Amino acid sequence: MFSAILIEKGESGQAARVTSLDDSALPEGDVTVDVEYSTLNYKDGLAITGKSPVVRRFPMVPGIDLVGVVTESSHADWKQGDRVVLNGWGVGETHWGGLAQRARLKGDWLVPLPSAFTPRQSMAIGTAGYTAGLCVDALLNFGVRPDQGEVLVTGATGGVGSVAVALLTKAGFKVAAATGKASEADYLRQLGAVTVIDRAELSGPGKPMQKERWAGVVDSVGSHTLANATAQTRYRGAVAACGLAQGMDFPASVAPFILRGVSLLGIDSVMAPSAPRLAAWSRLASDLGAGALELIAEEIALGDVIAAAGRLLDGTVRGRIVVDVNR
Structure with a gap:
């Protein structure tokens, strides 16, 4: 039993x-x-x-x-x-x-x-952290580099967001963390975030094209947040989308894709084959203390x-x- x-x-x-x-x-x-x-x-x-x-x-x-x-x-x-x-x-x-x-x-x-982790630590990572690893790998494999500018993590106090902030910081990026919890700003800075922004800046309807801010984005929120983050991504930047905490919809336009060459990278953690899984766990083992x-x-x-x-x-x-x- x-x-x-x-x-x-x-x-x-x-x-x-x-x-x-x-x-x-x-x-x-x-x-x-x-x-x-x-x-x-x-x-x-x-x-x-x-x-x-x-x-x-x-x-x-x-x-x-x-x-x-x-x-x-x-x-x-x-x-x-x-x-x-x-x-x-x-x-x-x-x-x-x-x-x-x-x-x-x-x-x-x-x-x-992984030998680097205790059983408990591996579950402190879990699917959320492993998904964050896939997102960071996707941005780096695409060619996003720290010298290209700040990167954004939405839903930053959640499981995916928290690990993404830590991994991106370790990779040398300046990280902006979007959250609806102002009281958690110190927590996000402890993980490495340089800037903490209110999620309200991203969560409402926005213009199809906005001021260029982000070299890359890790988004676990979807809906208007993903649309606005994409509209603010710099020329030839990339957005790794892995979640739908705000919603499944994507109320955006093609403008960022055809005028700035922005790329939207879909991240599936459920059925990902062995090679990217092992690569993500390898990154977590080396970069997450x-x-x-x-x-x-x-x-x-x-x-x-x-x-x-x-x-x-x-x-x-x-x-x-x-x-x-x-x-």
């Missing part, structure tokens, strides 16, 4: 609870993992509260991240005792996820726990997850929530 968050759907809708499950209930997979830590991401919050149709199959164990120890494996890459990390792949949506003490998964979804991780993360127990999901969607969470599934 093992403890898990279980989301079930009935005539009155869906509901989440903490319960005990038998190993026989685990889904198909070629690797079984004793989970040490998971996380609570925005997508998990939507799944647990039912505020968006994230869950595609019921019953469902949410949790798009996990780290743990392999206990059984018929996959060639993994053996008993290996420590592995999982991010994405539809886990917590179509396949039981990490907010449980045990998981059964496909070995192709797993990556080794333990001090930043402690600053970014708070830890809760499995029994606290359902209440914390509402807090996360209310926008009152700073950084990352790490879940110790064994307490």
Whole structure:
């Protein structure tokens, strides 16, 4: 038996609870993992509260991240005792996820726990931090350089934004952090932000072309924020878009793309193949210090997850929530 968050759907809708499950209930997979830590991401919050149709199959164990120890494996890459990390792949949506003490998964979804991190630290990073790594890699691979000017990070106090600020600072950029939480300005400066701006400067309707400000952008917000950030991006700059906290819409024009040569780089962390995943984790291992991780993360127990999901969607969470599934 093992403890898990279980989301079930009935005539009155869906509901989440903490319960005990038998190993026989685990889904198909070629690797079984004793989970040490998971996380609570925005997508998990939507799944647990039912505020968006994230869950595609019921019953469902949410949790798009996990780290743990392999206990059984018929996959060639993994053996008993290996420590592995999982991010994405539809886990917590179509396949039981990490907010449980045990998981059964496909070995192709797993990556080794980087030696630079403890299991807890890897979940302080989680999908949000790994996504930030993909964004920073995308900007650097595109050719955005620190000498080209300031870079913008939207949703900067969130999980993606916090890690992006730290990684971009380490890469030598001057970072402007956009947030709706004025009280968190010191936190963002501790992560390396040079400038902190009010998200209200970006969150309303704006002109198709605006004053050039940013050499590059990491955006986890979408909607008007992404449109305005794009309209403010410098000639031949790039915007890495990875989220939709404000909305899925993109109320923009083609003007920045055809008049300034701005590039919009779409970042998918869920189904990203092995090479960019490993590259992102390598960057995180080399550039994200333990001090930043402690600053970014708070830890809760499995029994606290359902209440914390509402807090996360209310926008009152700073950084990352790490879940110790064994307490």
